[in-house]
Amino acid sequence: MENISIQSPIRNPMSPPILTATNICHAFEDGVPVIDDVSLTIERGAFVALVGSSGVGKSTLLRVLAGLIAPQRGTVQFANHGPIGIVFQRDNLMPWRTAYRNVALPLELAGLPAAAVEPRVLHMLKLVGLEGAEESYPAQLSGGMAQRVALARALIHEPSLLLLDEPFGALDALTRERMGQELLRIWREMPVTVFMVTHSIPEAVLLADEVLVLGKRPGTIVARVPIDAPRPRTLEDQFAPAAQRCHAVIRAAIGQ
Amino acid sequence: MKKSLPNPVLTTLISLAVLLLVWQCIVWIGDYPPYLFPGPLAVWNAFVFMVQDGRLLRHAAITISEAIPGLMIGCALAIPLGYLLAKSRLAERVLSPYLVASQAIPVIAIAPLLTLWIDSTYWSRVLVAVLVVFFPILVNMIAGMRGVSAELYDLMHSLKATTLQTFRRLEFPAALPVLLAGLRVGATLAVIGTLVGEFVQPRSQGLGFLLVTARYQFKTAEVFVVLITLGVIALTLYGAVLLLERRLLRWQRVV
Numbered sequence: 096m097e098n099i100s101i102q103s104p105i106r107n108p109m110s111p112p113i114l115t116a117t118n119i120c121h122a123f124e125d126g127v128p129v130i131d132d133v134s135l136t137i138e139r140g141a142f143v144a145l146v147g148s149s150g151v152g153k154s155t156l157l158r159v160l161a162g163l164i165a166p167q168r169g170t171v172q173f174a175n176h177g178p179i180g181i182v183f184q185r186d187n188l189m190p191w192r193t194a195y196r197n198v199a200l201p202l203e204l205a206g207l208p209a210a211a212v213e214p215r216v217l218h219m220l221k222l223v224g225l226e227g228a229e230e231s232y233p234a235q236l237s238g239g240m241a242q243r244v245a246l247a248r249a250l251i252h253e254p255s256l257l258l259l260d261e262p263f264g265a266l267d268a269l270t271r272e273r274m275g276q277e278l279l280r281i282w283r284e285m286p287v288t289v290f291m292v293t294h295s296i297p298e299a300v301l302l303a304d305e306v307l308v309l310g311k312r313p314g315t316i317v318a319r320v321p322i323d324a325p326r327p328r329t330l331e332d333q334f335a336p337a338a339q340r341c342h343a344v345i346r347a348a349i350g351q
Numbered sequence: 352m353k354k355s356l357p358n359p360v361l362t363t364l365i366s367l368a369v370l371l372l373v374w375q376c377i378v379w380i381g382d383y384p385p386y387l388f389p390g391p392l393a394v395w396n397a398f399v400f401m402v403q404d405g406r407l408l409r410h411a412a413i414t415i416s417e418a419i420p421g422l423m424i425g426c427a428l429a430i431p432l433g434y435l436l437a438k439s440r441l442a443e444r445v446l447s448p449y450l451v452a453s454q455a456i457p458v459i460a461i462a463p464l465l466t467l468w469i470d471s472t473y474w475s476r477v478l479v480a481v482l483v484v485f486f487p488i489l490v491n492m493i494a495g496m497r498g499v500s501a502e503l504y505d506l507m508h509s510l511k512a513t514t515l516q517t518f519r520r521l522e523f524p525a526a527l528p529v530l531l532a533g534l535r536v537g538a539t540l541a542v543i544g545t546l547v548g549e550f551v552q553p554r555s556q557g558l559g560f561l562l563v564t565a566r567y568q569f570k571t572a573e574v575f576v577v578l579i580t581l582g583v584i585a586l587t588l589y590g591a592v593l594l595l596e597r598r599l600l601r602w603q604r605v606v
Contacts, residue, residue, distance in 0.1 A: 163505050181509050187502045191524045191602045200520065204512050232602045252510075 111174060112136040113256055113288050119159055119169035121152075122313075129155045130166070131313035137256075139174075142282060142289045144299035147309030148349060153292040154184075156309065157260050160290065173256070178205075180249030180287075182262040186241035188233040194220065194244045195229040201252040215251060222281060223247045239270040246278070250285060259291040263298070271295075272330055275302055279328065296349075300324075300341045301333045308348040318348035389572040394579075397572035406561065411580055414545055414558040417473065418584070421480025422541040426534065429485045433492025434518070450489070458483050459547055466552040476548030476557070483544030484537040491533025495526025528603065531596045538588035542581060 114137040122128040129152040137143055147153050158164045160171055161181055173179075178201070188197045195216055202212045220229060223243040233241050242262060249257055262278075263271040275298055282289055293299050299306045300322055310317035320341055324332055332338060356362075371391045378390035385393045401407040436443045462479045469475040499522055507517045549559020558577050565573035597604075 158505075161505075161509055163508060178511070179509060181506065183502050183505070185502070187500070187506060189503065189521070189524070191527075191600075201510050203520070204507075204510050204516055232605045234602070234606045 110139045113139045113174045114160060114290075115172045115174075116160060117170050117172075119156070119166045119171070121155060121159060121164070121166045121168075128313035130159070131315045133169075133309075133314070133316055135307065135316065137288060137290055139255075140286065140288055141305065142303045143291070143305050143307065144303035145290070145292045145307045145309060146294065146296055146299045146345060146349065147314065148311070149294065151309050151312050152314035153294075153309055154260050156314065157258055157290070157292050161258050175255045178252045178254045180252070180254035180257045182242070182245050182249045182257070182259045184261045184264050186233065186238070186245045186265075188241060188244055188248075190233050192232075193229065194225060194231050194233070194236065197233070197244055198247045198251050200248060205252060216247075219247045219251050220244075222250075222284065224277065237270075238266050239274060242266060242274060243277070246281070250281070250287065253285075253287075255286075255288060257287050257289045259289065259293075261292055261294065264294070271298070276330065278302065279326075283327070296342050296345050297333045297338075300338050300345070301328060301330070306341070306345055308345055310348070318345065320344055320348075386569040386571050389575060393572045394575045397570070398576045398579075401573060401576055407576065407580060410556060410558050410561045411584065413556045414542070414549065414581075415584060417476045417548070417557065418480055418541040418545040418588070421477045421544055422484050422534075422537055422588070424477065425481045425484030425537060425541070426488055428481070429488035430492050430530070433489045434496060434522070436489075437493045437496035450486070454486055458544065459551075462547050462551040466548075472552055472554045472556070475552060476545055479548035479551075480541045480544035483540045483547070487536045487540065488530070488533045491529050491536075492526060495529035496522055498529065499525040528600055531592065531599065535589055535592045535596075538592050539585040542585040542588065546581065 116136070117134050119130055119133040120128070121130045133156060145153055145156065155164070159166045161179060162171065162173070180201075189200070192200070198216045198219055199212050202215065217229070220226060223246055225240060225243050225247065228236065228240060228244075231240075233244070236244065242265075246262070249259075259278075263274045266274060278289075279302060291299070291302065296306075303322055306320045306322060307316050308318040308320070309315070322338075322341060324335065324337060375390045375392060378388060378393075381388070389397070398407070432446075436446060458479060461482065465478055466472075466475045469478060503521055503525070504517075507521050512520070545557070546559045546562075549557040550563065553560040553563045558581055562574055562577045565571075565577065
């Protein structure tokens with residue numbers, strides 16, 4: 096059993112962790128184990144990335160943390176019991192709703208009156224750079240724009256924890272880089288803790304305070320790599336020697 | 352260079368004119384007596400006569416007043432049951448054998464029983480329409496519900512949506528395209544079902560009654576008028592559903 100603690104040097108190291116997972120084990124319905132004894136804590140305000148090869152159970156772990164699946168063993172403690180925000184691999188928007196109404200959904204479900212919804216949705220669309228696209232349907236949006244709508248929807252109800260499941264995996268490389276930078280900007284502007292699953296090592300190192308490495312199946316956390324590079328970070332930072340050293344450490348851990 | 356197609360209204364009118372001309376020519380050349388095979392002119396005359404003495408509209412109104420409630424009641428029963436069958440494995444396992452078996456029995460065979468059991472002429476016909484409409488709408492409701500994306504369910508779950516919220520904001524709109532396709536089929540079937548009901552119980556009202564009496568009296572031109580009227584009613588209902596679809600599924604046509 097290993098206990099991984101992530102401490103952000105920037106954000107409130109004194110407050111209790113926002114999420115604590117203890118000895119999580121989970122197997123598929125056919126009995127094949129996916130996650131084996133994973134424990135982790137996520138500090139409030141941190142940006143944590145989880146990397147690993149395809150099929151080692153990254154998404155399953157995220158779904159356990161999100162409360163979407165109950166683990167067969169172990170516990171997940173979420174400090175706030177408040178809402179969480181999730182961004183899925185594909186944009187997962189409702190095609191029959193406009194961008195505006197997709198973003199408004201969490202507030203509608205919470206029972207907010209339309210008058211209170213409108214300024215918040217407009218502000219959030221502006222924050223993700225989608226001014227003027229309010230009345231567009233998802234089919235009319237590019238992949239990057241659709242993922243921005245999904246991000247806005249995940250943040251509109253001001254969740255304390257944002258879970259991202261390979262959010263930019265379906266985007267082209269250039270869009271992906273730009274979205275990463277946008278995400279950092281939004282993270283600076285909002286008091287939100289981020290847990291992001293990705294298969295891109297450079298992306299993880301560029302964005303996160305801490306990178307967790309999920310080893311081969313059944314997945315367990317084989318390394319935690321703190322990323323001390325100062326913020327704000329730019330795209331060029333991924334070529335810095337320190338970043339390159341982190342890439343090598345993480346790559347070695349994945350290969351174990 | 353691509354030549355643009357002529358006006359659709361124009362092409363329809365021309366094809367209709369050609370059809371009527373060919374029909375009339377066949378009658379002229381074959382010299383068929385009107386009770387056997389009336390030409391379009393004879394049918395037109397019968398139509399004018401039936402409109403003038405008020406029979407056609409009166410009976411058409413009765414048939415429509417049976418078909419539309421039949422369609423609506425069919426939906427009101429099939430949509431909730433489809434929801435239940437799609438949501439509950441147990442309900443599906445228990446009910447689906449009976450539902451499938453019931454479809455193996457033609458409605459025309461059940462209809463006489465219904466008229467025996469139900470005193471009201473009107474309701475026995477509505478019920479036949481309900482039976483005909485029910486199944487395609489049920490099947491499409493189930494298919495539509497099955498098509499709802501698992502990830503959108505995850506989203507609703509993560510937002511702690513209630514069952515009702517999930518139905519209203521996810522399941523119903525997601526199933527709507529398939530459901531409306533079923534409703535389109537159901538709209539034409541409702542007219543057929545009503546007619547079957549009128550055939551087995553022709554108590555002096557409805558287009559089915561008009562059809563049967565015209566046939567007994569060898570007024571074949573009147574039979575044609577009724578058939579065409581039925582076609583127009585079915586097409587109008589179909590068109591109404593199509594309009595509803597265009598309004599509700601605007602998002603499908605934005606690209």
